[in-house]
Amino acid sequence: MSKDIRIKKGLDIKLVGEAEKLTTEKPLGSIFAIRPNDFHGVIPKLIAKEGTEVKAGEALFYDKSDERILFPSPVSGKVTEIVRGARRKVLEIKITANSKQEFKDFGVKDVDNMSGEEVKNHLFASGCWPFIKQRPYDVVANPNQEPKAIFVSAYASAPLAADYDYTLKGKEKELQVALTSLTKLTSGKVHVSIGSDSTLSPFNNIKGIELHKVTGPHPVGNVSTQIASIDPINKGEVVWVVTPQDVLVIGELFTTGNLNLKRIIALTGSKFNKPAYVIGYAGAQISTLTEGNLEGNNARVISGNVLSGLEVKEEGFLGFYDNQITAIPEGDDYEFFGWNKPVFNKISTSRALTFSWLNPKKKYDLNTNTNGEHRAFVITGSYEEVFPLDIYPMQLLKACMYKDLDEMEGLGAYEIAPEDFALTEFICVSKQPHQKIIREGLDLMREELG
Incomplete structure (x- = not known):
């Protein structure tokens, strides 16, 4: 029997730059990349080496813990570079695509x-x-x-x-x-x-x-x-x-019979001249998808949404799971006495000198400025207003920080993902990195408890 879900706790962040329902197919592009970091917890073991010719859907690497779990190339072409970081960790596998795509037949x-x-x-x-x-x-x-x-x-x-x-x-x-x-x-x-x-x-x-x-x-x-x-x-x-x-x-x-990683991707945010939809592939270079559409140089480009996406450069690549690219103004300016005057152009759950609650349908052009610096947790009770799960968010965050596994279990860590704390991070007056804290807590639980 189906169950309809209605929640009241939460927050809709209304931003300018919603994608118009108009789709354009972009040129294929030349360079694609798969990042093992997109698959959290996976230790990659390479199958394809530099110079290897691959078809779309052919495996590039597998998970060290289970060799049955393969990670495919989104396009056919040649593996031209394997980018490594500290301790030779694989950061990116770059593929130069063929002009004509060839799929592995499954x-x-x-x-x-x-x-x-x-x-x-x-x-x-x-x-x-x-x-x-x-x-x-x-x-x-x-x-x-x-x-x-x-x-x-x-x-x-x-x-x-x-x-x-x-x-x-x-x-x-x-x-x-x-x-x-x-x-x-x-x-x-x-x-x-x-x-x-x-x-x-x-x-x-x-x-x-x-x-x-x-x-x-x-x-x-x-x-x-x-x-x-x-x-x-x-x-x-x-x-x-x-x-x-x-x-x-x-x-x-x-x-x-083909693994087709082509998808419709939303270009959103105020820094796009024409927010709309484009057709591209997972792992595509951002510049290929946004060519001629980005406004100015002072933009933060995000693979994903503004709350839980990953910052990328134009020469970066679309995340494996993402179907959205967001571009908003970079918050590199500071307001003089910004803490001590009425605020009309920002979203706030507080009514202390803020007035977004007077116009709930207004759309805002927000930038990346955190409007404050990192500081110790302040107990305000505001997290619970935007957190609909039957969990105490502040207590769970603290349990993750001091690594109390029993308390994390008891407070409901099995039910959550980092994205569930994106809103509490957005409204946090202490500017704490909630999603990072939760991710580290979940990793510890997985390592210790399996």
């Missing part, structure tokens, strides 16, 4: 007649397994532990996020095939969440899933919020999570 499959083990092996062989992530720990899923449920959040509530109803339009067949394959991987249910007013969602008529409708401010689109409302995680349990754009990749794999 064969068309009939999902209805496949067993769960056959589906799993096909996802391994094709390099699709990294698309499946797990809670707890928010890492690539452990294939040796069956999940009690699988979740797909098809409603993006983050600032300026891509509209899934638009980017997945007309892909019902591929989505049906992919979700049917996911039902083979769990004895539980596959839960898909869409917006309550989403009449055009391609998930509306999908069979074999549990469809939920969500209402409320961000982070209602975060999958952790949905898991907590539908099927909370207890100690020893695992759920798997797949994003909608990656569900589509899995569906196209089964229906065409």
Whole structure:
């Protein structure tokens, strides 16, 4: 039985620069890169060396802890550079793309007649397994532990996020095939969440899933919020999570036999001349996707959204899981007595000399300035106003900082991912790096508790 989700705690950050529903296909571009850091917790073992010719979908490296988990090339071409950091850690694998793309053929499959083990092996062989992530720990899923449920959040509530109803339009067949394959991987249910007013969602008529409708401010689109409302995680349990754009990749794999990492990417933010959608590949160079569209030089370019994305340069590359590029003004200016005068052009949950609450629909052109410096935690009670999970955010953050595993377990660390603390970090008067603290806490739990 479906369960509709409605939350009141949270905060919608309304920014200028929403992508117009107009899609342009960009030139393929010459250089692509896959960053092992996009797959948190994975220790890469290289398969492809410099000079290796690869097809799209062919494996570049595998996970040292499980050699079945392969990580594919998004395009066909030649591996031209392997960028290493300290202790020869692999930072990037760069591929120079061929002008004509050639795909590795994995064969068309009939999902209805496949067993769960056959589906799993096909996802391994094709390099699709990294698309499946797990809670707890928010890492690539452990294939040796069956999940009690699988979740797909098809409603993006983050600032300026891509509209899934638009980017997945007309892909019902591929989505049906992919979700049917996911039902083979769990004895539980596959839960898909869409917006309550989403009449055009391609998930509306999908069979074999549990469809939920969500209402409320961000982070209602975060999958952790949905898991907590539908099927909370207890100690020893695992759920798997797949994003909608990656569900589509899995569906196209089964229906065409090709691993096609082409996706519709939203260019958003006030620093784009024309915020819109472009068609590109995972790992594409940012400059290829934004060419002729970025305004001025003083811009912060982010692969992902403003709350949880990663800062990149124009010569950097789109993240493996990202379908959004955001560009906002760099906050390198300072206001004289900015702390001691009324504020009309910024968002605040406080009513102390701030007036954003008077006009909740206003859109803001915010920059990256933190408007304050790092300082000790101040207990204000404001975190709980934007944090909808049944967890004490301040106490969990502190438990992660002083590495108390028992307390982290008791406070609900199994249920969360770093992105769930992006809003508390945004409103934090102490300017603490909440997402970094949570990530380090989850890594410690995974290392010590498994």
